[in-house]
Amino acid sequence: MSFQKLDELGHRLEALEHALAILGADEAIHMAVGGGEKRAEAMGTLAGMYHRQASASEIAGWIDAAEREDLDEEQAAAVREFKRHYVNLTCLPAEFVERQTNTRMRCEQLWRDLRAKNDWAGFLPALEGVIALAREEAAMRAQVLGLGLYDSMIEQYDPGNRTADIAPVFDTLKTFLKDFVPEALAVQAERLAKRPLKPLSGVYPVDRQRELGLAMMAAVGFDLSHGSLSVSHHPFCGGVPSDVRITTRYRTTEFLSSLMGVLHETGHALYEQNLPKKWSHWPLGKARGMAVHESQSLFVEKQLGRNPAFWQWALPVVDKYLGESWSMDDIIPHVHRVERGLIRVDADEVTYPLHVILRFELEQDLIQGRLQPVDLPEAWDAKMREYLGLSTIDNPADGPMQDVHWASGAFGYFPSYTLGAMMAAQQWAALTKEYPAADRDIARGEFAAINGWRRDKIWSQASRWSTPELLERATGEKLNADHFIGHIRARYGAV
Amino acid sequence: MSFQKLDELGHRLEALEHALAILGADEAIHMAVGGGEKRAEAMGTLAGMYHRQASASEIAGWIDAAEREDLDEEQAAAVREFKRHYVNLTCLPAEFVERQTNTRMRCEQLWRDLRAKNDWAGFLPALEGVIALAREEAAMRAQVLGLGLYDSMIEQYDPGNRTADIAPVFDTLKTFLKDFVPEALAVQAERLAKRPLKPLSGVYPVDRQRELGLAMMAAVGFDLSHGSLSVSHHPFCGGVPSDVRITTRYRTTEFLSSLMGVLHETGHALYEQNLPKKWSHWPLGKARGMAVHESQSLFVEKQLGRNPAFWQWALPVVDKYLGESWSMDDIIPHVHRVERGLIRVDADEVTYPLHVILRFELEQDLIQGRLQPVDLPEAWDAKMREYLGLSTIDNPADGPMQDVHWASGAFGYFPSYTLGAMMAAQQWAALTKEYPAADRDIARGEFAAINGWRRDKIWSQASRWSTPELLERATGEKLNADHFIGHIRARYGAV
Numbered sequence: 001m002s003f004q005k006l007d008e009l010g011h012r013l014e015a016l017e018h019a020l021a022i023l024g025a026d027e028a029i030h031m032a033v034g035g036g037e038k039r040a041e042a043m044g045t046l047a048g049m050y051h052r053q054a055s056a057s058e059i060a061g062w063i064d065a066a067e068r069e070d071l072d073e074e075q076a077a078a079v080r081e082f083k084r085h086y087v088n089l090t091c092l093p094a095e096f097v098e099r100q101t102n103t104r105m106r107c108e109q110l111w112r113d114l115r116a117k118n119d120w121a122g123f124l125p126a127l128e129g130v131i132a133l134a135r136e137e138a139a140m141r142a143q144v145l146g147l148g149l150y151d152s153m154i155e156q157y158d159p160g161n162r163t164a165d166i167a168p169v170f171d172t173l174k175t176f177l178k179d180f181v182p183e184a185l186a187v188q189a190e191r192l193a194k195r196p197l198k199p200l201s202g203v204y205p206v207d208r209q210r211e212l213g214l215a216m217m218a219a220v221g222f223d224l225s226h227g228s229l230s231v232s233h234h235p236f237c238g239g240v241p242s243d244v245r246i247t248t249r250y251r252t253t254e255f256l257s258s259l260m261g262v263l264h265e266t267g268h269a270l271y272e273q274n275l276p277k278k279w280s281h282w283p284l285g286k287a288r289g290m291a292v293h294e295s296q297s298l299f300v301e302k303q304l305g306r307n308p309a310f311w312q313w314a315l316p317v318v319d320k321y322l323g324e325s326w327s328m329d330d331i332i333p334h335v336h337r338v339e340r341g342l343i344r345v346d347a348d349e350v351t352y353p354l355h356v357i358l359r360f361e362l363e364q365d366l367i368q369g370r371l372q373p374v375d376l377p378e379a380w381d382a383k384m385r386e387y388l389g390l391s392t393i394d395n396p397a398d399g400p401m402q403d404v405h406w407a408s409g410a411f412g413y414f415p416s417y418t419l420g421a422m423m424a425a426q427q428w429a430a431l432t433k434e435y436p437a438a439d440r441d442i443a444r445g446e447f448a449a450i451n452g453w454r455r456d457k458i459w460s461q462a463s464r465w466s467t468p469e470l471l472e473r474a475t476g477e478k479l480n481a482d483h484f485i486g487h488i489r490a491r492y493g494a495v
Numbered sequence: 496m497s498f499q500k501l502d503e504l505g506h507r508l509e510a511l512e513h514a515l516a517i518l519g520a521d522e523a524i525h526m527a528v529g530g531g532e533k534r535a536e537a538m539g540t541l542a543g544m545y546h547r548q549a550s551a552s553e554i555a556g557w558i559d560a561a562e563r564e565d566l567d568e569e570q571a572a573a574v575r576e577f578k579r580h581y582v583n584l585t586c587l588p589a590e591f592v593e594r595q596t597n598t599r600m601r602c603e604q605l606w607r608d609l610r611a612k613n614d615w616a617g618f619l620p621a622l623e624g625v626i627a628l629a630r631e632e633a634a635m636r637a638q639v640l641g642l643g644l645y646d647s648m649i650e651q652y653d654p655g656n657r658t659a660d661i662a663p664v665f666d667t668l669k670t671f672l673k674d675f676v677p678e679a680l681a682v683q684a685e686r687l688a689k690r691p692l693k694p695l696s697g698v699y700p701v702d703r704q705r706e707l708g709l710a711m712m713a714a715v716g717f718d719l720s721h722g723s724l725s726v727s728h729h730p731f732c733g734g735v736p737s738d739v740r741i742t743t744r745y746r747t748t749e750f751l752s753s754l755m756g757v758l759h760e761t762g763h764a765l766y767e768q769n770l771p772k773k774w775s776h777w778p779l780g781k782a783r784g785m786a787v788h789e790s791q792s793l794f795v796e797k798q799l800g801r802n803p804a805f806w807q808w809a810l811p812v813v814d815k816y817l818g819e820s821w822s823m824d825d826i827i828p829h830v831h832r833v834e835r836g837l838i839r840v841d842a843d844e845v846t847y848p849l850h851v852i853l854r855f856e857l858e859q860d861l862i863q864g865r866l867q868p869v870d871l872p873e874a875w876d877a878k879m880r881e882y883l884g885l886s887t888i889d890n891p892a893d894g895p896m897q898d899v900h901w902a903s904g905a906f907g908y909f910p911s912y913t914l915g916a917m918m919a920a921q922q923w924a925a926l927t928k929e930y931p932a933a934d935r936d937i938a939r940g941e942f943a944a945i946n947g948w949r950r951d952k953i954w955s956q957a958s959r960w961s962t963p964e965l966l967e968r969a970t971g972e973k974l975n976a977d978h979f980i981g982h983i984r985a986r987y988g989a990v
Binding site: 011012014015016018019022023026029030031032033034035037038039041042043044045046049223224225226227228240241242243244280 | 506507509510511513514517518521524525526527528529530532533534536537538539540541544718719720721722723735736737738739775
């Protein structure tokens with residue numbers, strides 16, 4: 001039976017994924033500094049084994065045959081995802097993938113060096129090489145998948161998402177935010193004039209912040225018997241669903257940035273920990289994609305963790321672990337701080353989507369050949385001035401050299417961040433419509449009912465539906481910017 | 496070129512070994528408690544991939560062809576070890592290995608449960624199953640390797656070691672120790688009558704003990720950029736040569752047992768860290784075997800760490816980290832404590848070999864069919880009374896159920912412990928003959944010259960020679976009990 005062969009392949013691939021995930025987390029958390037070279041060699045070899053086994057030509061025949069076998073609904077769904085996975089993995093020739101990997105890695109290394117030196121001219125030729133190959137890649141993917149060039153790139157990250165659906169929603173959001181950012185800043189200035197900001201400062205030992213983080217993680221639903229919290233230079237959520245490794249970093253002079261980071265990664269972790277265990281060795285059992293994953297982390301960070309109701313419960317907990325009594329009036333201005341800035345990763349939830357929409361628009365033009373890499377600094381600056389009133393023309397390090405994504409060839413990934421933010425707001429709206437007591441629960445530190453809704457609608461569904469189908473089944477409607485706009489307006493607008 | 500194929504195979508196997516080693520260390524040190532089931536599944540699958548790739552039938556042809564190729568001396572040595580590895584791995588049919596693995600795992604699980612209950616009768620049938628298969632295994636190995644039954648089992652752990660060479664040396668040692676143990680105990684009693692033992696007690700915070708351990712590790716030669724110290728339930732040395740993970744456990748009421756454990760594992764780690772890097776993906780590049788490995792850990796623990804000269808240097812270091820001023824006269828009686836006991840792992844260096852020789856004699860009889868499992872409690876008790884004057888007849892949990900080795904089918908492994916102790920003493924004798932200033936160095940905390948000798952004679956040789964050849968090349972003579980006897984007599988005998 002061919003389904004059986006796919007099932008066994010799934011177990012082999014799961015073991016290799018398990019090794020790669022734990023080795024990756026170990027490298028960032030525990031590895032001795034001198035262990036990197038051999039670790040890279042081992043992971044490269046294991047990734048090669050994974051790729052060879054996952055893209056073996058006989059799998060095409062197993063999938064064809066399995067599609068004609070008498071399968072139950074779950075198995076049929078499993079075959080669909082095996083196929084999607086296989087097609088996405090095999091639509092590029094091995095020779096091309098190798099050439100592209102080398103080009104990307106060289107460009108990434110150069111980026112690390114030249115971004116620090118603000119050297120756009122030195123970086124441009126390498127980026128041009130990556131973009132030329134990304135255009136080739138998009139053409140090959142588009143042909144196999146029967147999609148548009150940019151849609152075929154998005155498809156790797158968020159199956160089913162299409163530019164034709166996203167672009168109008170992003171346009172609505174952009175139009176709103178261009179006006180709303182000044183409004184939010186004015187509202188904030190007015191409030192701060194009445195009550196000056198109490199500085200986020202103090203002395204917070206790492207072990208107490210860690211205990212606070214663990215207490216918050218557990219309260220929000222993280223299963224500490226299937227995961228842990230460590231320290232790494234860049235916070236992440238890694239490991240495997242049975243043992244999710246999240247990390248943070250601490251500043252001993254303030255506690256809020258680490259705690260918010262822990263809540264964000266806890267959101268990713270909850271999704272992983274609550275995926276259906278019996279599907280864990282099938283592509284069907286994996287998280288749906290980057291936008292849905294981001295919706296889960298942002299849900300915990302923004303819908304829960306930056307909700308004033310959350311802080312009614314959280315302030316006494318902070319006091320218990322850190323011995324620091326903040327008032328709601330003093331902490332909320334920090335939790336809801338809005339600031340226009342050049343850097344996407346430092347942006348707040350009001351300005352963040354404008355950073356993403358700028359990239360979404362530019363990378364479509366890059367992939368479709370309407371924009372040349374050499375013209376990026378001007379194009380970036382023009383949009384930055386229009387959307388946020390800031391210029392990067394003399395500062396490409398904080399302009400088109402800001403992120404590693406393009407250097408590493410990840411075109412089509414950026415929209416996931418803002419799609420995630422919009423989907424989180426839309427999920428919150430649907431949840432609170434069904435369960436109006438959500439805010440009351442949060443204020444009491446009770447998350448069971450909220451997590452029950454999310455488990456039912458999102459986590460248990462894994463990769464059963466395309467990204468837009470999953471959202472529509474969970475919330476009863478297609479992607480709709482109104483929920484995010486309503487959320488932002490309520491939290492940051494004039495009363 | 497066939498050598499090239501072996502070389503590439505070596506890289507693939509090294510990557511899988513790397514993953515298995517790090518996953519194994521991670522499981523003991525960092526894994527969340529609920530992660531065990533999936534970890535076992537992943538490691539089982541990866542071990543299966545390793546076994547299939549390492550035992551593939553085409554490798555026999557590559558080895559044959561490579562043996563006829565024009566190779567340099569290193570490559571020829573590499574082929575010899577590829578062959579030894581391959582033959583040892585393929586001399587049992589896959590069906591047999593699977594049956595044996597299941598039988599062993601059931602017996603090990605039963606052992607964990609029934610040893611605690613002292614239930615020999617319940618354990619016996621499972622052990623009989625394991626021993627029956629071990630006899631079959633020995634017969635198959637012996638036929639392929641052209642060795643005796645028990646020698647073919649030893650060959651897995653210490654290539655080249657033969658019962659005909661070991662048994663007379665063990666007999667000499669046994670004859671000596673049966674008389675010497677009472678003498679050493681009398682000497683100790685006399686000393687303690689003059690100066691009573693100062694109890695090993697105090698309050699030693701874990702973080703200070705850890706800092707002390709790290710300082711000692713670094714001083715003795717451990718490269719902290721290629722390894723680390725963690726905590727686990729059972730201390731071990733794991734990981735990979737580029738990133739060696741050693742562990743210990745702490746008692747906050749005394750510091751000596753953890754420190755001695757750290758020195759022991761550091762001895763294993765020094766061997767791994769100093770293996771030749773360019774051979775790391777060949778079997779040739781691995782540590783020679785269990786006896787040589789144990790000689791390296793015991794060298795650091797006993798020849799260095801229990802040497803009074805070591806404590807001249809170490810006491811001020813202990814004082815610095817723990818704020819505890821011990822005198823030589825107070826610490827040495829603990830470092831050199833001798834005690835007759837039932838338990839091998841708790842034994843001191845004087846009585847330990849008698850525990851091993853007892854098992855060495857019994858397991859030869861078991862494998863050769865001269866002793867039946869049902870008669871083990873009586874046979875064990877008789878030897879225990881003869882060698883150490885203790886009885887286990889009513890206490891099989893501390894008799895033949897004491898160790899996991901037989902339950903897990905590891906016959907031929909026990910001799911490695913005492914061979915290691917003898918080889919360490921023999922290496923020390925050879926080293927001090929060439930370099931009489933060794934004790935002076937140790938008293939100053941200088942280990943570079945001593946490690947230079949060991950790197951040259953042992954570590955850099957990896958698997959280039961059989962176990963007895965390696966010892967003879969390093970020390971100028973075959974295994975000779977006199978060195979260990981001389982060491983024990985000098986340290987524990989009447990002056």
